[in-house]
Amino acid sequence: MTCDAPAPAGAPAESAWRSHGPRRRSTRALRVRTSAALVAATVLAVLLVPPLVQLDQQAVDLAAKLEPPSWAHPFGTDDVGRDLLLRCVYGLRVSLLVGVAAALAATVVGTAVGAAAGALGGWADRALMRVVDTFSSVPHLLLGIFIVAMFRPGVWPVVISVALTHWLSTARIVRAEVLSLRSRPYVDAAVSGGASRWRVAVRHLLPAVLPQAALAAVLMVPHAMWHESALSFLGLGLPTHTASLGTLVQSARGSLLAGQWWPTLFPGLFLIVPTLALAGLAGAWRERINPRHRSELML
Amino acid sequence: MLELRSITAGYTRDAPVVRGVSLTVAAGESVGLLGPSGCGKSTLARVAALLHRPDSGTLLLDGAPVRHWRHRAPRDQRTAFGVVFQQARLSADPRLPLSDLIAEPLRATGRGEDAPDRVAELAPAVGLTPDLLTRRPHEVSDGQLQRACLARALVLRPRMLVCDEMTAMLDASTAAALVAAVEDYRAATGAALLAVGHDRTLLERWCDRVVHWDGLS
Numbered sequence: 378m379t380c381d382a383p384a385p386a387g388a389p390a391e392s393a394w395r396s397h398g399p400r401r402r403s404t405r406a407l408r409v410r411t412s413a414a415l416v417a418a419t420v421l422a423v424l425l426v427p428p429l430v431q432l433d434q435q436a437v438d439l440a441a442k443l444e445p446p447s448w449a450h451p452f453g454t455d456d457v458g459r460d461l462l463l464r465c466v467y468g469l470r471v472s473l474l475v476g477v478a479a480a481l482a483a484t485v486v487g488t489a490v491g492a493a494a495g496a497l498g499g500w501a502d503r504a505l506m507r508v509v510d511t512f513s514s515v516p517h518l519l520l521g522i523f524i525v526a527m528f529r530p531g532v533w534p535v536v537i538s539v540a541l542t543h544w545l546s547t548a549r550i551v552r553a554e555v556l557s558l559r560s561r562p563y564v565d566a567a568v569s570g571g572a573s574r575w576r577v578a579v580r581h582l583l584p585a586v587l588p589q590a591a592l593a594a595v596l597m598v599p600h601a602m603w604h605e606s607a608l609s610f611l612g613l614g615l616p617t618h619t620a621s622l623g624t625l626v627q628s629a630r631g632s633l634l635a636g637q638w639w640p641t642l643f644p645g646l647f648l649i650v651p652t653l654a655l656a657g658l659a660g661a662w663r664e665r666i667n668p669r670h671r672s673e674l675m676l
Numbered sequence: 677m678l679e680l681r682s683i684t685a686g687y688t689r690d691a692p693v694v695r696g697v698s699l700t701v702a703a704g705e706s707v708g709l710l711g712p713s714g715c716g717k718s719t720l721a722r723v724a725a726l727l728h729r730p731d732s733g734t735l736l737l738d739g740a741p742v743r744h745w746r747h748r749a750p751r752d753q754r755t756a757f758g759v760v761f762q763q764a765r766l767s768a769d770p771r772l773p774l775s776d777l778i779a780e781p782l783r784a785t786g787r788g789e790d791a792p793d794r795v796a797e798l799a800p801a802v803g804l805t806p807d808l809l810t811r812r813p814h815e816v817s818d819g820q821l822q823r824a825c826l827a828r829a830l831v832l833r834p835r836m837l838v839c840d841e842m843t844a845m846l847d848a849s850t851a852a853a854l855v856a857a858v859e860d861y862r863a864a865t866g867a868a869l870l871a872v873g874h875d876r877t878l879l880e881r882w883c884d885r886v887v888h889w890d891g892l893s
Contacts, residue, residue, distance in 0.1 A: 562767035565727050566828065570781030571755040574747050580780075581769050 405661065412657035419651040423470035426463075435459065435618070443637050453639035455625075456632055461640060465647045468620040472648070475535050475621070476602035482540035483601070484594035487547025492586065494548070495555025496578045506552070509545050517542035521604065522613055530616040539604045547593045554586045595659040599652035606648055622648040677703040677868050678724060678836060683733035685716075685723050692731055693719045697892045701836065706862065706869035708879030711889030717872045718762070718840050724870060725757040725838045755785065758829030758867075762841035764821040768813040774824040775799075775809040781832050798827040802857045819850035826854055830861055836868040837861075844873065855882055 438458035446453045452461035494505040512520070521538040528534035558564065559582070567577050602622075608614030609623025617624055622644045629640030678701040686692035693716040701707045701724075711717045722728035723735065729745040736742070737753060744750070761767040768777055778798060779791035799809060802823040813821055822842065829837060837858060843851035855878075862869060873879050879886045 562761040562763065563769045565722070566759060566761065566767050566825070567769075567780065567784065568746050569725055569727060569754055569757060569759045570784050570828065570832065571751045572781075572784035576784050577747075580784075584771055 405664075408657055409661045412654040412661070415650060415654035416658055419469065419473070419654070422466055423473055426466045427470065430463070443632055443640070445637075446639055452643040453637075455629065455640050461625075461643055464620045464625060465622070465643050468622045468625050468644060469647050469651065471532065471615065471619060471621040472602045472605050472623070473598075473651070475532060475539065475605040476598045478536045479539035479543065479601040479605070480594045480597035482536060483543040483597060484547050484590055486540065487544035487593070488551050488583075488586070488590045490544065491548035491551025491553075492555055492578060492583055495552040495559060496574060496582055498556075498559070502552070505548075509548050512542070513545050518604070518607065521608060522611070525608055525613050530614065532615060532619075535605050535608055535614045538608065539601045543597055543601065543604075547590060547597075550589055550593055551586050554589055555582050558582055558585050592659065592663055595662065596656070598659075599655045602648065602652050677701060677705075677738060678870070679734075679736040680720070680724060681734040681736070683720065683723055683730045683735070685719055685728060685730035685733075687719075689731065694723070694730070696733070699724075699887065699892055701868050701870050703835075704862075704866045704868055705885065706871065706883040708883035708886035709870060709872045709889065709892075710874065710876055710879055710886055711872075712874060715889045717889055721759075721838050721840045721870060721872045725759045726754055727759070751785065755781070755832045756835045758832065758834035758837045760822070760826050760829045760837070760839045760842040762844050764818055764825050764845070765813065767825055768821055770813050773810050773812050774804065774816065774821075777813070777824050778809075778827045778831055781828060785832065794831055795827075798830060801860065802827045802830075803853050819846050822846060822850070822854065823857075826857060833865060834867060835865075836870065839869065839871045839873075841873050842871070843875075843878065851878070 438454070440458065441450070441454050442456055442458040444450055444454045444458075450460050450462065452465060455461055455464065490505055490509070494502040521542045524541055525534050525538040528537070564577060564581055567581055572580070605614055605621065606623035606626065609621050610627045612627065615621045615624055617628060625644035626641055626648075629637075629644065633641045680697065680699045682696045682698055683694055684692045684696055685694045697716075697720055699707070699709070699720070709717050709720070719728060723730050723745075726735075726742065726745050726749045734741055737756070742749065742753065746754075769780075772780065775795050778795050779788070782788055782791045782794060795809065799806065804820065804823050804827065808816055808820055808824075816824075822845070826842070839858065842858075843854055846854070858869065859882075861867060869883065871879060871883055876886070
C-alpha cells in the first residue's frame with residue numbers, strides 16, 4: 378500500500394481503481410501481433426521454402442565464396458560459396474524441429490513424473506522428487522553435453538539431450554498443481570464414488586494440469602532452440618554438414634575474424650528473432666491465463 | 677451400521693482436530709451432528725465416509741473394523757457412502773457437464789451403460805430440468821449445482837448418506853427441496869443418514885436424533 382500525495386489543483390482526478398491504461402494495452406497487443414506474425418512467417422518459411430524453391434542448399438560454388446549480400450545472394454555466401462539465405466532457412470527448420478520435439482518430449486516426461494509424484498504422494502513422491510533434485514543439481518548444459526556425447530552426432534541425440542535436461546521444471550509445476558488439486562472436494566467425491574487412482578489421475582487431475590503443461594511446452598521451445606544451437610556451436614550437436622543455426626554460426630567464426638560479418642549475423646538473427654517471437658507469444662498466453670503473473674521473456 | 681469409537685483425527689499429528697470422539701449411526705437411522713464452525717465435525721464426516729484416515733480409534737462398518745481409507749479401502753466399502761459436501765462449486769469437476777458429473781461414479785465403477793437411465797431417473801428427483809444437464813458447473817447456480825452433487829451421491833444407491841453442511845450455502849426453498857429429495861431416497865431405500873450442520877432447527881426437523889459435538893467426546 379502506498380499513500381499518495383494529494384493531486385495538485387487542476388490535475389485530472391485519478392480513480393482509485395486504476396486500469397492498465399490504453400497505452401499499455403496497445404503495447405501488449407502490438408507485441409502479440411508482431412510475435413504472431415513473426416512466428417507465422419517462420420513456420421511458413423520452414424514449411425514452404427524447401428519444397429517450393431527446389432534449390433540445393435548444399436550446392437558448393439567455390440568461385441562465389443564469401444560474397445557479401447547482393448541481389449543474387451541476399452544474405453551472401455559462406456566460405457564454400459553456399460547461399461546463406463537458403464542455409465539459414467534449412468538451419469531454422471532443423472533448429473525448430475529440435476526445439477519442438479525436445480519441448481514436447483520434455484513436457485511428456487515432466488508431466489508424467491510430476492503427475493505420478495503428486496497423485497501417488499508418500500514415498501513415491503519423495504523418491505521421484507529426489508530424482509528431480511539430483512538432475513537439477515548438475516548444470517544442465519554439462520549434463521546435456523554428457524548425454525549427447527554418448528551418441529553419434531545427429532538430430533535425435535540432441536532432442537534426447539535437451540529433453541532429458543529440461544523435464545524437471547515441468548515435473549515441478551505439474552506436481553505442485555496436482556498436489557493442490559488432490560485435496561479438492563471433487564477429488565474426494567471421485568474417491569467416494571469408487572474411482573481408482575488411475576481414473577482420478579486421468580479423468581480429473583491431468584485435464585486440469587494440461588493447460589499449464591502446454592504453456593510450459595511452448596515456453597520451452599525457444600529455450601530448446603538455444604540449447605540445440607549451443608550444443609551445435611560447441612561441435613557436439615548436429616554434424617557440421619547439417620545446416621542448423623548453431624552449426625552455421627560455428628562454421629562462420631573464422632570468417633568473422635577476417636571481417637566477413639554476414640555468415641555470422643544472419644544465422645544469429647534467424648536464431649534471435651523467431652525465439653523472441655515465440656517467447657513473446659508464450660508470455661502473452663501466460664499473462665492471459667494467469668494475469669497476476671507478469672511475464673518476462675523466458676529464453 | 678456405522679460405529680466410530682474414540683476417533684482422533686486431524687491434518688498434523690501434533691494438533692488433532694478431532695479428539696476421542698465416538699458416534700453410532702444405526703441402519704436406516706438419521707443422525708444430525710450439531711456443532712459450531714471449526715469444531716471438527718466435517719473432519720469426522722470425512723473419517724466416517726472413509727475419505728480421511730484417523731490417527732487413532734476404530735471405525736466399524738456393519739460390525740467389521742475398517743482397516744483402509746480412500747483408495748486403499750475396498751470399492752464396495754467406499755461406495756456404501758454417498759457424500760454431499762458443503763461447497764458445490766469445489767466439489768464438482770469444472771470440466772464435466774452436469775449429466776457426466778452425475779454419471780461419473782457409474783462410469784468409475786464400470787457401470788457406464790446404466791448412466792443414461794439412471795441420470796434420467798435422478799434428475800427430476802433432485803429437481804434438475806433436462807436443459808441443465810448439458811451445462812457445465814460455471815453455467816449453473818450454486819443451488820442447481822448442489823442438486824447435481826446430491827444426484828451424484830445417490831447414483832450408486834448408497835446405504836448411507838453423509839451430508840456435510842449440504843444446505844449451508846443455499847436459500848431456504850432449495851434447502852427444503854434437497855432435504856425432501858434425501859428423505860424420498862431414504863424412504864425408498866432405507867438408507868442411513870449422517871447430516872452435519874450448525875442449524876439446530878433444520879437438523880431437529882430433519883433427523884431422528886440430533887447429537888451435539890460437545891456430547892461426543
